[in-house]
Amino acid sequence: MKAAVLEAFGSPLSVREVPDPVLGTGEVVVDVVAAGVLPYAAEVLSGERRYLLTPPVVPGAGAVGRVRAVGPDSTRLAPGDWVLCDPTVRSRDDARTPDITLQGASARGDGGLRLQEHFGQGSYAERLLVPTENAYPLGSVNPADAGRWTALNLCLVPFGGLLAGDLRAGETVLVSGATGHFGSAAVAVALAMGAGCVVAPGRDEEVLADLEHRFGPRVRTVRLSGDEADDRERMKGTAPGPIDLVLDLLPPSASTTPVRAAAMTVREHGRVVLMGGVGMLGGDDLALPYPWIMRNNVTVRGQWMYPREANVQLISMVDAGLLDLAAFDVTAFDLDHANEAVAHAASDNRRFALTVIRP
Structure with missing residues (x-):
């Protein structure tokens, strides 16, 4: 052959x-x-x-x-x-x-x-x-x-992450890396699963506008500035209420800053799923505050691929x-x-x- x-x-x-x-x-x-x-x-x-x-x-x-x-x-x-x-x-x-x-x-x-x-x-x-x-x-x-x-x-890749995060109908999910190839697919899959709202942060304004046009008011986009604290507050403010689940799909070229900014938007008892490539090619490891995870009862888990x-x-x-x-x-x-x-x-x-x- x-x-x-x-x-x-x-x-x-x-x-x-x-x-x-x-x-x-x-x-x-x-x-x-x-x-x-x-x-x-x-x-x-x-x-x-x-x-x-x-x-x-x-x-x-x-x-x-x-x-x-x-x-x-x-x-x-x-x-x-x-x-x-x-x-x-x-x-x-x-x-x-x-x-x-x-x-x-x-x-x-x-x-x-x-x-x-x-x-x-x-x-x-x-x-x-x-x-x-x-x-x-x-x-x-x-x-x-x-x-x-x-x-x-x-679509199977982000679907695996959303299943790992136990996304439920009506919940709000934030897709970190929503303007990427897998991230934009995650927006579509989350909506198909019944997400009430998908918060889609990113810097590519053209892609963000396309997501809004494709999916309507259930998708709320956020233009990231690069300032971690400011971006975190803007993402939280864009959501219609508490963010139940954060799915990170950022590629190896990304730094840990946007990952942390997105992860720490999740509500008390919320879930964070990491399945991107950050750190795979070297650089800083992701640091999340121990007291924040513990006192807010946050679940952080990794997911490679899907069941x-x-x-x-x-x-x-x-x-x-x-x-x-x-x-x-x-x-x-x-x-x-x-x-x-x-x-x-x-x-x-x-x-x-x-x-x-x-x-």
């Missing part, structure tokens, strides 16, 4: 023939119809992000496609079924703390790297091997709309019309132009815009 291969960090992708995936028990081979390209894919492929990924490797995290073949233990999936391929692959020999690899992107620790040896090849290819439990049925899909369905791989059931829940939200994939604009490239797709994803600053590779 044909695939785009990262031979070494910093090298262009090489589009060439590679061996077909070999199907085993507990696995599914999927014909890739659309694979999303993350805006920071170029940073991963250059090595700038320092992700645990071992070249040579086929990159690409997640895909939408059609089942080509199933293992002998599959009882529901059949060739031809449309599926969402979840790139979060978990080991099966420790239910409590499984090792994790992000297929075609990264891994967590030595165990994740061992898992990557088998499931490391990603979705910039004609075919993809995934664990059976990572192929989620989508029902009937118009092939022309396959690119839009890759938005699920994007398995999030896939089914998010697909159901799309099917019910709560999350509208038509809001996403798709720019597609064929596999031979994978390098152009990566460059386009890095340069396209629009939110709710997807870059996809269609092998």
